[in-house]
Amino acid sequence: xxxxxxxxxxxxxxxxxxxxxxxxxxxxxxxxxxxxxxxxxxxxxxxxxxxxxxxxxxxxxxxxxxxxxxxxxxxxxxxxxxxxxxxxxxxxxxxxxxxxxxxxxxxxxxxxxxxxxxxxxxxxxxxxxxxxxxxxxxxxxxxxxxxxxxxxxxxxxxxxxxxxxxxxxxxxxxxxxxxxxxxxxxxxxxxxxxxxxxxxxxxxxxxxxxxxxxxxxxxxxxxxxxxxxxxxxxxxxxxxxxxxxxxxxxxxxxxx
Amino acid sequence: xxxxxxxxxxxxxxxxxxxxxxxxxxxxxxxxxxxxxxxxxxxxxxxxxxxxxxxxxxxxxxxxxxxxxxxxxxxxxxxxxxxxxxxxxxxxxxxxxxxxxxxxxxxxxxxxxxxxxxxxxxxxxxxxxxxxxxxxxxxxxxxxxxxxxxxxxxxxxxxxxxxxxxxxxxxxxxxxxxxxxxxxxxxxxxxxxxxxxxxxxxxxxxxxxxxxxxxxxxxxxxxxxxxxxxxxxxxxxxxxxxxxxxxxxxxxxxxxxxxxxxxxxxxxxxxxxxxxxxxxxxxxxxxxxxxxxxxxxxxxxxxxxxxxxxxxxxxxxxxxxxxxxxxxxxxxxxxxxxxxxxxxxxxxxxxxxxxxxxxxxxxxxxxxxxxxxxxxxxxxxxxxxxxxxxxxxxxxxxxxxxxxxxxxxxxxxxxxxxxxxxxxxxxxxxxxxxxxxxxxxxxxxxxxxxxxxxxxxxxxxxxxxxxxxxxxxxxxxxxxxxxxxxxxxxxxxxxxxxxxxxxxxxxxxxxxxxxxxxxxxxxxxxxxxxxxxxxxxxxxxxxxxxxxxxxxxxxxxxxxxxxxxxxxxxxxxxxxxxxxxxxxxxxxxxxxxxxxxxxxxxxxxxxxxxxxxxxxxxxxxx
Numbered sequence: 038x039x040x041x042x043x044x045x046x047x048x049x050x051x052x053x054x055x056x057x058x059x060x061x062x063x064x065x066x067x068x069x070x071x072x073x074x075x076x077x078x079x080x081x082x083x084x085x086x087x088x089x090x091x092x093x094x095x096x097x098x099x100x101x102x103x104x105x106x107x108x109x110x111x112x113x114x115x116x117x118x119x120x121x122x123x124x125x126x127x128x129x130x131x132x133x134x135x136x137x138x139x140x141x142x143x144x145x146x147x148x149x150x151x152x153x154x155x156x157x158x159x160x161x162x163x164x165x166x167x168x169x170x171x172x173x174x175x176x177x178x179x180x181x182x183x184x185x186x187x188x189x190x191x192x193x194x195x196x197x198x199x200x201x202x203x204x205x206x207x208x209x210x211x212x213x214x215x216x217x218x219x220x221x222x223x224x225x226x227x228x229x230x231x232x233x234x235x236x237x238x239x240x241x242x243x244x245x246x247x248x249x250x251x252x253x254x255x256x257x258x259x260x261x262x263x264x265x266x267x268x269x270x271x272x273x274x275x276x277x278x279x280x281x282x283x284x285x286x287x288x289x290x291x292x293x
Numbered sequence: 294x295x296x297x298x299x300x301x302x303x304x305x306x307x308x309x310x311x312x313x314x315x316x317x318x319x320x321x322x323x324x325x326x327x328x329x330x331x332x333x334x335x336x337x338x339x340x341x342x343x344x345x346x347x348x349x350x351x352x353x354x355x356x357x358x359x360x361x362x363x364x365x366x367x368x369x370x371x372x373x374x375x376x377x378x379x380x381x382x383x384x385x386x387x388x389x390x391x392x393x394x395x396x397x398x399x400x401x402x403x404x405x406x407x408x409x410x411x412x413x414x415x416x417x418x419x420x421x422x423x424x425x426x427x428x429x430x431x432x433x434x435x436x437x438x439x440x441x442x443x444x445x446x447x448x449x450x451x452x453x454x455x456x457x458x459x460x461x462x463x464x465x466x467x468x469x470x471x472x473x474x475x476x477x478x479x480x481x482x483x484x485x486x487x488x489x490x491x492x493x494x495x496x497x498x499x500x501x502x503x504x505x506x507x508x509x510x511x512x513x514x515x516x517x518x519x520x521x522x523x524x525x526x527x528x529x530x531x532x533x534x535x536x537x538x539x540x541x542x543x544x545x546x547x548x549x550x551x552x553x554x555x556x557x558x559x560x561x562x563x564x565x566x567x568x569x570x571x572x573x574x575x576x577x578x579x580x581x582x583x584x585x586x587x588x589x590x591x592x593x594x595x596x597x598x599x600x601x602x603x604x605x606x607x608x609x610x611x612x613x614x615x616x617x618x619x620x621x622x623x624x625x626x627x628x629x630x631x632x633x634x635x636x637x638x639x640x641x642x643x644x645x646x647x648x649x650x651x652x653x654x655x656x657x658x659x660x661x662x663x664x665x666x667x668x669x670x671x672x673x674x675x676x677x678x679x680x681x682x683x684x685x686x687x688x689x690x691x692x693x694x695x696x697x698x699x700x701x702x703x704x705x706x707x708x709x710x711x712x713x714x715x716x717x718x719x720x721x722x723x724x725x726x727x728x729x730x731x732x733x734x735x736x737x738x739x740x741x742x743x744x745x746x747x748x749x750x751x752x753x754x755x756x757x758x759x760x761x762x763x764x765x766x767x768x769x770x771x772x773x774x775x776x777x778x779x780x781x782x783x784x785x786x787x788x789x790x791x792x793x794x795x796x797x798x799x800x801x802x803x804x805x806x807x808x809x810x811x812x813x814x815x816x817x818x819x820x821x822x823x824x825x826x827x828x829x830x831x832x833x834x835x836x837x838x839x840x841x842x843x844x845x846x847x848x849x850x851x852x853x854x855x856x857x858x859x860x861x862x863x864x865x866x867x868x869x870x871x872x873x874x875x876x877x878x879x880x881x882x883x884x885x886x887x888x889x890x891x892x893x894x895x896x897x898x899x900x901x902x903x904x905x906x907x908x909x910x911x912x913x914x915x
Contacts, residue, residue, distance in 0.1 A: 059657060062614070070913075075405070230517045233496050233533040234363040 064264050066135065076112045079161025081119075083221040085228040086191060087159050088120030095193045096157065098122050102149060104142055106130040110244055117239035118231035124244035125149065129256060133249075136258035138167075141249075143175035148252035150180060155216065157198075162187055162220040173220035183213040187222040337841040338869075338876055342523035343832040345902055354524040362513060362531045367399040367491075368716055370511050370537035372498040372550060374402030375411060376474075376698050377684025378543035379481040380425055381705030386488035388713045396716065398490045399535055401514060403497035403886075405907040407482035410886060412574055412662045412915045413474035413698065414606050414618060416440065416466050416589060420741075421702035426484065434480050438471040438611040441587030446646065448595040453646045461774055463693035463749060466589050471608045473618070473914035474698065497906035499532060501540075501550055501557075501680075508727030509679025511536035512550070515906050521830050539712050539728040543684040543705065546663045547888040549902055551686045558677040566789045567671040567688055568753070570603065571889045573638045573661040573860055574620035574915060575819075579654035586611030591695075595644065596637050599761035601627045602666075602753070603634075605641055606695070607650065617650065618915075622695070624666065624756075625790040625858075625893050629800045633857035634889075635661075636805040639813035643806070651812050659822040660915050661860035663888045666692045666753050669746040670786060675734040679727020683708050691745055693752045693769060700742045707736045748778030754786055794895045797852035820861045824911030825885050827904050833881035834904035835863060835890060842898045843877040851895050853877075858893050861885045885910045 059068045076084075087099045101116035103109040104127040113124035127145055129137055150158055163170035177184035185191075189208070190201035202209040203222050231239075249256045277283045287293040341347070349355040369385060371378045382398050389396040404410035419436060422429055429436070443466045447454040458465050486492055499515035511534060518529035542551055546569065555561045586609050593604040602624030610616045621638035642651060665671070665688035672689070675682050683704045690697030711733035715723075723729060737743060755768035772780050787793065808814045827834075837843065847853055848866055855864035861883040866875045886909045891901040 227528060229528050230530055232517070232530050233493060233514050234365070236493065237365065237491075 060265050060267050064266060065262065066265050074108055074112070076115050077161050077164050077166075079163060079165070079221055079223070081161075081228040082223070082225050083159040083161050083219075084116045084119050084121060085226050086219075086221055088229075089226065090191075090193070091120065091122075100125060100153060100155070102127065102146065104129050104137060104145055104249075106134055113244050114236065114239050115231050117242045117244075118235040119229060120235075121242075123242055125153075126244050126246045127252070128246050128248050133256050136260070136262075137256060138258060138260060139169045139171035139175055140259065141254070141256045142172050143179055144254045145249055145252060145256075146172070146176045147179040148254055150176075150216075152252070157215060158182075158218045160218070160220050162222050173218050177218040180216075180218070182216050182218055184218045184220075185211060185213050186220045188219050189222050189224040191219060191225065337844070340840045340843075340877060340879060341833065341837045342521065343834065343836045343902060344519070344523060345900070346836050346838065347523060352523070358525050358529065360531060362534045364534035364536060367397040367511075367535055367537045369396065369398045369539055369541065369712065370535045371398065371400040371541045371543060372512055373543035373545060373548070373684070373686070374400055374404070374407045374482060374492065374494060375478060375543060375545050375684060375701070376481065377686075377701040377705040378402075378541065379407075379478065379485050379705070380421070380702035381541050381543065381683055381709045382485045382490040383425060383481065383488060384706045384709035385713060386485070386490055388709065389717075390488070392717065394717045396713075399537070400485070400490055400492050401496045401498050401512065401535065402492070402494045403903055403906050404909060405495045405911070406479070407492060407494050408475040408479035408914075409494075409911055410909055411475040411478045412572070412660045412910075412912055414572075414574070414608060414620065414695065415472050415474045415698060416469050416606075416608065416696060417472045417474075417477070418469050418694075418696055418699040421699040421706065425702060425706055432484070435476040435612075436470040436472055438587055438609075440466040440469050440471060440589050442585065442589065443467070444588070444590045446590070446592040446594075448592045448641075448644055448646065450595050451645060453592075453644075454594075459774065463691070463752070463769075463773065464591060464695070471587070471589065471610055471618070473610065473612070475912050476914040495907040496532075497903040498544075498550060499903050501553060502534060502536070504679070504726040506725050507678065508725035508729070509540050509554075509677065510727060511540055515903060517905055519831055521832060523832050526830070538716060539730060540680040541705075541708055541712075542680060542682050542686055543701075544686050546665050546685045546688070547892055547901075548686045549891075549900075551682060552891075552900075554677065554680070554682070555673060558674070560673040560675075560677065560682075562674075564673050565667060565670045565786050567665055567667040568786050569625045569663050569790055569889075569892050570622045570666050571625055571634050571661060571663050571858065571860065571887065572620055572622045573635060574618065574659070575656055576658035576915065577617050577619065577651055577654045577656050579615050579617055579650060580652070581615045583650050583652075583654075584615035584617075585609050592646075593762055593766075596640050597623065597762075599763060601629075601632070602756050602762070602765075603637070605638075605647075607647065617654075619647075619651075622664070625663070625889065626787060626793045628793050628795045629803070630794050630797050630851040630854040630895075631800055631802040631857065633803070633805065635816055635819070635860050636803075636857075639808055640806055642812050643809075648812055656814065656822070658913065658915060659819040660910055660912050661823075661885055661887045661889070663892055664697065665690050667786060668692060668750050668753060669743065670750060670754070670783060672746075675737065676729060676731050678723075678725035678729040681708050681712070681730060681733050689742055689746060691749055693749050693773070700745065703740065703742050704737060707740060707742075708733050711736055749773060750778065751780065751782070751784045754784035757784075757787055790892055791895050791897050794851055794854060794893075796850045816860075816862045820883050820885070823861070823885050824913075825861065825883060825909060826911070827882045827884065827908035829882060831905055833879045834902050835879050835881055835884065836900045836902055837877075838898050838900060842896050844875055846896045847894070847898075848875060848877075855890055855894060855899070858889055860887055860889065864890070 090096045099121040101113050101121040101124045103113050160173045185200035187203045188200050189203045192199045196215050198213050200211050382400050385398050443458050445456040445458050496514045498512040500513040502510040504510045513534045514532035516532050518526040520526050588609040590607040597603045603622050605621045607619040623634040684701035689700035711730050752769050756765035758764035853866045863880050863883050865878045867878050869876050890899045
């Protein structure tokens with residue numbers, strides 16, 4: 038039973054509840070004005086796991102981190118309402134925020150982990166707005182820490198962690214040293230609701246705001262978005278009666 | 294009274310009236326899996342599992358579950374984060390700051406963020422806003438589109454009869470603004486937070502709490518973590534109790550808590566039943582060449598017949614992009630159960646006067662909401678010990694103007710002004726534990742709200758004549774435009790909307806054209822655009838008092854009108870798995886919280902209750 042400080046990352050993502058995502062008229066991105074922002078579902082699972090570990094007294098403190106504009110503080114509050122102890126808001130807004138990608142976030146997390154002397158970083162496996170699935174892995178590489186990704190079961194054993202990973206072939210059991218980075222997959226747990234009394238109590242918990250420059254991180258993007266377009270409209274299919282018809286049609290379309 | 298005997302009585306009544314209907318009488322002890330499986334082989338499968346119909350204290354699955362609730366105290370609790378609730382909150386805090394008093398004001402709202410459940414045309418009369426926040430322009434209120442053109446038409450199937458809007462007619466919009474109400478409400482929320490109001494979006498008020506003396510003590514938010522079959526999940530958590538000296542109920546049109554309060558305090562004994570309409574709305578990004586910012590278009594007539602109240606609106610917004618807000622309103626006192634407000638809306642868009650605006654455009658949003666039309670004849674008693682009703686919940690809409698936001702906001706402000714001195718008085722002068730503030734109702738009667746509503750009180754009821762729409766317009770022309778509503782009589786409405794439906798066999802089905810996918814659309818793709826969603830594993834919040842009535846009565850006599858009046862496809866009659874007969878399927882996840890079913894169900898069997906907070910539509914600036 039060893040006590041550690043745990044840093045749990047919470048990514049606010051644009052939860053596009055409406056399937057009608059609109060591309061901006063100038064094709065530089067999607068419209069985000071007024072769209073509901075909420076905590077990334079995989080990050081909710083990560084926060085839940087962190088809070089569970091704290092409740093089992095295996096770790097000392099849960100710190101929720103979010104990178105983004107002022108609204109990100111709402112997402113941190115939800116994490117605080119679920120049981121995190123304090124929050125760190127890394128203030129990135131405007132153009133910087135639009136270009137913020139996994140590389141920049143992992144640099145920020147690595148810097149914070151060193152600053153906070155964290156022993157464990159728990160993140161969601163990927164964000165549902167960009168589906169990158171890179172931040173956890175990059176953070177581990179930058180810190181030179183072991184990583185346990187797609188975790189569906191986590192247990193601490195002394196100063197090592199037993200992990201079950203969901204992989205294409207089935208389930209993989211691994212044991213990794215601490216300090217480590219773990220990314221949460223869907224079946225790790227079912228996150229608790231942030232109830233109203235907890236939201237009210239969370240208003241009293243501390244959120245500290247820092248800038249990436251304070252951490253020595255440069256957030257300029259290495260990528261340039263050239264164009265964003267809607268996927269092409271799905272064309273109607275065609276029914277054919279016989280195999281011969283199919284071959285004829287394929288030849289006509291130049292596919293054979 | 295145990296649920297078992299309640300079912301027996303109702304079922305026997307059904308059986309007597311409608312020949313043999315076999316219904317399973319559920320006895321409380323048998324809510325086991327076994328019994329549920331047995332139920333499904335009988336003609337009325339169990340539909341409703343909500344605890345408001347099947348109480349949990351008699352349910353063995355809930356034995357031993359911790360039901361204690363955390364409670365907190367505030368000075369004022371406001372239910373509903375719409376224009377009325379927010380105006381009241383803002384006014385209370387303004388008064389508190391001015392008089393240097395501490396006041397804890399908590400506002401709960403079922404939408405996941407303030408403005409996400411707001412839907413309105415809308416042409417705003419800025420009078421109330423200017424009274425509330427005189428420097429709204431400097432503060433960046435989203436009133437960006439002053440009305441520049443006002444057009445009114447009577448439509449026939451192919452043509453359009455222009456109607457001049459003479460100054461003094463209620464639908465004249467000079468000085469008003471076209472707004473995206475969701476954005477205005479969101480801005481009001483920001484103003485409220487700045488003043489120190491505690492806003493809690495994502496938490497629905499599910500229950501009214503009472504003191505022992507019967508006065509209102511506050512509200513309790515919804516429980517979370519109840520499974521679809523009504524049993525507790527591992528993550529079950531009780532809602533929280535918010536106690537207050539006085540509670541303001543601003544749930545909007547046909548609120549579910551207001552419905553309970555009407556019964557408990559007999560608030561409707563001296564007024565007429567409320568009458569309603571359903572409003573459906575879409576936002577379109579149109580071709581720039583067709584865009585005329587500031588233009589307001591209204592129409593009546595086609596596709597509705599002269600005896601069905603309703604009409605359309607089309608507003609060109611001016612917020613930097615060629616956006617129009619358009620929609621259709623149908624009075625819910627329509628008589629033909631085959632009428633589908635959604636499909637009337639879709640076919641109206643094809644009219645030669647409307648379609649050209651939309652050609653080449655793209656639909657980006659859809660939603661629907663009921664609105665009240667009863668005017669001052671239908672306003673209930675507004676105050677009761679411990680609480681008040683504000684906004685569209687009691688209903689202050691000026692129907693011919695089609696505006697209710699300015700009166701809703703003013704009612705919120707008047708409520709705040711009436712409560713404040715009582716709250717901050719040296720001694721709490723009240724007979725009951727919850728404060729009774731009858732001054733609010735008196736102040737409202739003396740304000741411009743009442744004068745305005747009184748002047749137009751006869752316009753809507755004047756449509757109930759043989760000439761329908763045309764009779765109503767003539768009445769408006771003579772008595773409102775010339776005589777300003779000073780006639781000494783007050784016309785009555787026709788009774789509740791639910792009672793107006795004629796049996797299906799007396800009516801002809803309406804042939805609606807198929808949607809073309811460019812201007813008109815099908816229901817399901819429209820519902821998808823509303824962004825509505827609910828946690829799937831929760832009891833359906835469209836509860837039925839009696840599960841057997843839909844097939845027996847609604848389908849049997851009225852051919853299932855809920856399949857047509859629901860703008861979200863929640864109700865479907867599907868064949869039973871056993872092959873013979875139909876059952877009602879409730880797709881509760883589609884619900885857009887419009888309340889039309891609770892209003893129009895001819896059997897008044899549907900009781901809309903609030904689902905888990907945070908669920909529902911995700912309107913963005915509607």
